[in-house]
Amino acid sequence: MTMLSFHLGPLAIPATAALLGGALLAAHGAGWLAGRRQGVSVADHLNDMLLWGALGALAVALWRGWKQSALRQPLTAALLAGALVWASAEAWLARTEAPPLSSQVLRSLSGSPMTLPALAQGHPTVVNLWASWCPPCRREMPLLQAAQHNEPDIRFVFANQGEDAATVNQYLQTEGLRLGHVLLDPGGALGAEYGSAALPTTLFFNAQGRLAATHLGELSAATLASKLAALRDVPHSAKDTR
Structure with missing residues (x-):
């Protein structure tokens, strides 16, 4: 069965929004782990990238990583984690056969x-x-x-x-x-x-x-x-x- 949305309390959450949220959480988690020893936070940078979109996000990451060397490792880890979650979910959805017209009477x-x-x-x-x-x-x-x-x-x-x-x-x-x-x-x-x-x-x-x-x-x-x-x-x- 294709899951288009699900309930969270009284709210109906679109599955695509949940997928994006999962990828963003993975990115924040990986970025925090990679930057905590240096006391570097990538949270604001990730949020900015979300607003810019995919190509804009990559440009923001390259620019800020070039300007601030301490950001390079945590930003790279964050982007890789987020991209991995997103790509894995997209690949799973792509393998799922499109449902047919219902035969229910x-x-x-x-x-x-x-x-x-x-x-x-x-x-x-x-x-x-x-x-x-x-x-x-x-x-x-x-x-x-x-x-x-x-x-x-x-x-x-x-x-x-x-x-x-x-x-x-x-x-x-x-x-x-x-x-x-x-x-x-x-x-x-x-x-x-x-x-x-x-x-x-x-x-x-x-x-x-x-x-x-x-x-x-x-x-x-x-x-x-x-x-x-x-x-x-x-x-x-x-x-x-x-």
Whole structure:
């Protein structure tokens, strides 16, 4: 199972943020061990590098190591430790096969059984996990409704998490939303299957039915356009990738 996020108390933490945090902790720990005998701290330098990004971080390390020789060993140890943790996690994720469209049987608002592969029918598919009580879910609905209208070659599925048909119908009518393929997932089975502990979560599947991208939280117009463009640009015969 792909872990997209996990709960830390009341907070849903994206897995990518946890990965970055682990690499940063490893870097701080290695830097502290390497610099403690000389009384040198690299904490501020590492934080500056985080703000600069990968290439900027390397430039900052080279510059400050050149200017302050005492920093060279602890900075090198810190960067190596952080890079090792990050690279190891990335390699593990790369070996993990992209999950397919779920075969779990859900229900339409009319009560008919339905599966995601049956709805996709070989088309790229966007699956939005949402609930009517979720403010960011509500805010992004008009954007997704417009995309559904403008992208006839992409299937859009709105899988409500944990609510009944009456609640969902009332919400759609009150908001004046006309969404195709609204499904009920009362037990949150899709969120559990794809490792998402947050709403909204949007899953982007390619034409081969493999998970190509994910987005946790509210979608912006730019982010959605970018994700949909990537789905359109992948030929139907292309090899599955994450």
